[in-house]
Amino acid sequence: MTSTLTAPRTGEQESTPDRSNWHGAGVWTQIVVLTGRSLRAVLKDPRIVVFSLLQPLIMLTLFSQVFGKALLSSIQTGSYINYLMPAILVTTGIGASLQSGVGLITDMKNGVLGRFRSLPIRMGSVLLARSLADLFRTAVQLLILLGAAAVLFGFSPQGGFLGTFSAWLLALLVSWSLTWVFLAIASWVRKEEVMQSVGFLAMFPLMFASSAFVPLKALPDWLSIVARINPLTYAVDASRDLSLAMPVGTGVFSAVGTSAVLLLVGAFFAVKGFRRPL
Amino acid sequence: MARPPIEVEHVTKDFGKFKALDDVSLRVPQGNVLGLLGHNGAGKTTLVNILSTLAPPTAGTAHVAGYDVVRQRRQVCARIGLTGQFAAVDEQLSGLDNLVLIARLLGASKRAAKQRAEELLTLFELTEAAKRPARTYSGGMRRRLDLAASLVGHPDVIFLDEPTTGLDPTSRMGLWRIVENLVDDGTTVLLTTQYLDEADRLADSITVLSSGKVVASGTAEELKAEVGQRTATATLTDAADSARALEALGRAGLSPVHDEQRNAITTPVNASHELAVVVRALDEAGIEVSGLGLGEPTLDDVYLTLAHHSAEPAA
Numbered sequence: 001m002t003s004t005l006t007a008p009r010t011g012e013q014e015s016t017p018d019r020s021n022w023h024g025a026g027v028w029t030q031i032v033v034l035t036g037r038s039l040r041a042v043l044k045d046p047r048i049v050v051f052s053l054l055q056p057l058i059m060l061t062l063f064s065q066v067f068g069k070a071l072l073s074s075i076q077t078g079s080y081i082n083y084l085m086p087a088i089l090v091t092t093g094i095g096a097s098l099q100s101g102v103g104l105i106t107d108m109k110n111g112v113l114g115r116f117r118s119l120p121i122r123m124g125s126v127l128l129a130r131s132l133a134d135l136f137r138t139a140v141q142l143l144i145l146l147g148a149a150a151v152l153f154g155f156s157p158q159g160g161f162l163g164t165f166s167a168w169l170l171a172l173l174v175s176w177s178l179t180w181v182f183l184a185i186a187s188w189v190r191k192e193e194v195m196q197s198v199g200f201l202a203m204f205p206l207m208f209a210s211s212a213f214v215p216l217k218a219l220p221d222w223l224s225i226v227a228r229i230n231p232l233t234y235a236v237d238a239s240r241d242l243s244l245a246m247p248v249g250t251g252v253f254s255a256v257g258t259s260a261v262l263l264l265v266g267a268f269f270a271v272k273g274f275r276r277p278l
Numbered sequence: 279m280a281r282p283p284i285e286v287e288h289v290t291k292d293f294g295k296f297k298a299l300d301d302v303s304l305r306v307p308q309g310n311v312l313g314l315l316g317h318n319g320a321g322k323t324t325l326v327n328i329l330s331t332l333a334p335p336t337a338g339t340a341h342v343a344g345y346d347v348v349r350q351r352r353q354v355c356a357r358i359g360l361t362g363q364f365a366a367v368d369e370q371l372s373g374l375d376n377l378v379l380i381a382r383l384l385g386a387s388k389r390a391a392k393q394r395a396e397e398l399l400t401l402f403e404l405t406e407a408a409k410r411p412a413r414t415y416s417g418g419m420r421r422r423l424d425l426a427a428s429l430v431g432h433p434d435v436i437f438l439d440e441p442t443t444g445l446d447p448t449s450r451m452g453l454w455r456i457v458e459n460l461v462d463d464g465t466t467v468l469l470t471t472q473y474l475d476e477a478d479r480l481a482d483s484i485t486v487l488s489s490g491k492v493v494a495s496g497t498a499e500e501l502k503a504e505v506g507q508r509t510a511t512a513t514l515t516d517a518a519d520s521a522r523a524l525e526a527l528g529r530a531g532l533s534p535v536h537d538e539q540r541n542a543i544t545t546p547v548n549a550s551h552e553l554a555v556v557v558r559a560l561d562e563a564g565i566e567v568s569g570l571g572l573g574e575p576t577l578d579d580v581y582l583t584l585a586h587h588s589a590e591p592a593a
Contacts, residue, residue: 023356025385115366120355
């Protein structure tokens with residue numbers, strides 16, 4: 001620490017004459033570099049991947065085994081796993097988006113976000129990078145789940161590869177749009193515990209008061225009314241329509257449209273909230 | 279460029295009814311270190327946050343490196359380095375990756391980023407820990423990595439917000455040397471600290487904040503002269519002379535006191551020529567002394583007088 005700062009500085013000037021341009025990377029570079037950083041954090045801590053896979057795997061196992069036989073008569077999809085899996089894609093995607101929100105709050109405590117604030121970069125890039133890294137993780141996670149469902153439980157939807165692929169894409173879109181909603185909540189709430197409770201309060205009723213695990217007609221009347229106005233029902237139905245090669249009606253379009261709106265609104269408030277001082 | 283690297287004009291910051299900063303103005307010329315002193319809650323960090331664009335002022339204007347901190351945020355950010363009270367590094371990433379990340383975000387190519395990172399790791403003696411995640415670093419290492427991170431882009435202005443709080447003495451002195459080297463290179467520094475020896479050693483000028491107001495500013499010497507009192511201390515060879523010494527100095531118009539433990543006579547003096555008065559008075563009385571010294575007022579005196587007195591009425 002006794003060496004001077006002058007020596008390396010002049011030394012560097014010779015080899016990298018571009019350092020005078022170090023006044024902020026372009027937006028594209030910002031996003032690529034920051035996404036890489038978030039992904040690396042996931043890869044370095046495989047526990048995150050394992051645990052985020054564990055929950056949907058358990059749900060998949062429990063639901064397919066517990067309800068499978070009982071519900072077979074009330075569904076027309078051949079097997080319960082074919083009925084269940086499109087829903088698992090969507091609910092897992094949503095669960096992952098809640099985790100993005102929690103992750104952002106953890107990041108805020110990490111301290112490095114404080115440094116990002118004092119760099120000549122856009123706060124939107126930081127959020128976008130976070131959402132992209134999480135989207136990538138979710139995409140891999142859903143692929144693993146699809147593989148497990150096919151191998152272990154005999155998932156073979158009528159829609160075939162193309163139908164399953166489009167259901168996967170839809171689940172990712174829903175997940176990404178809700179990620180922005182949760183990022184918005186996270187950047188205003190800024191407390192992990194509050195974020196977790198907000199998430200669970202929103203998630204559980206939404207998940208069960210929907211067509212995700214049982215057909216609407218198997219629900220009590222009042223609950224089926226709730227389920228009918230539950231947006232998750234539409235996302236799940238759309239995912240099912242795609243993977244089961246059922247007539248793709250307005251369901252898919254309204255799911256895509258709703259996601260797009262949520263995404264824009266979420267992104268607006270997320271960036272606005274995130275800019276507030278820590 | 280006529281503007282100094284840091285120029286604050288009538289900046290006020292309100293948090294609801296609470297005035298964190300109240301009409302603060304200051305300027306720091308290039309290559310100078312301004313020490314910002316004040317109690318917790320005096321507004322030091324608020325001012326640093328405003329200057330580093332983390333928070334906008336409620337009123338007033340501030341320019342850093344010639345750019346307006348509100349309207350030209352990106353230009354300001356590209357030219358400053360910030361080291362806060364808590365190390366702002368990514369705990370998951372290694373020291374090397376942390377520095378590369380910052381360099382890339384500043385716009386360096388991959389190769390240049392790596393080169394700059396390695397350079398800084400060497401400078402901050404972190405080469406051996408370069409590949410380890412930052413969460414395994416000690417407090418001192420983390421602080422060094424943090425300071426290194428704020429220097430990646432060769433900033434013109436750096437803000438050090440209590441940079442040595444919680445550091446061991448060796449790490450503190452190491453950090454001081456780094457700051458001194460930066461200043462030699464022409465970097466302008468704003469340093470907030472609670473440690474007066476730190477301000478005394480590093481700062482060219484000092485501003486004391488209290489309850490969001492500037493209550494004093496000037497060089498350490500000026501502040502000491504304004505507030506503190508110089509003292510002359512004569513250590514007696516023979517303890518029995520103390521009564522006669524007190525009498526002799528009293529006659530010379532001074533107000534001496536006897537320090538029995540050190541067997542010395544201490545008296546406040548107004549200027550250095552009064553030291554001669556002390557010497558003459560003792561000599562005429564035939565008192566032998568084994569030592570004679572002039573005590574400078576310390577920054578502690580300044581701080582206690584200024585920060586305390588003005589803080590109390592507000593509280």
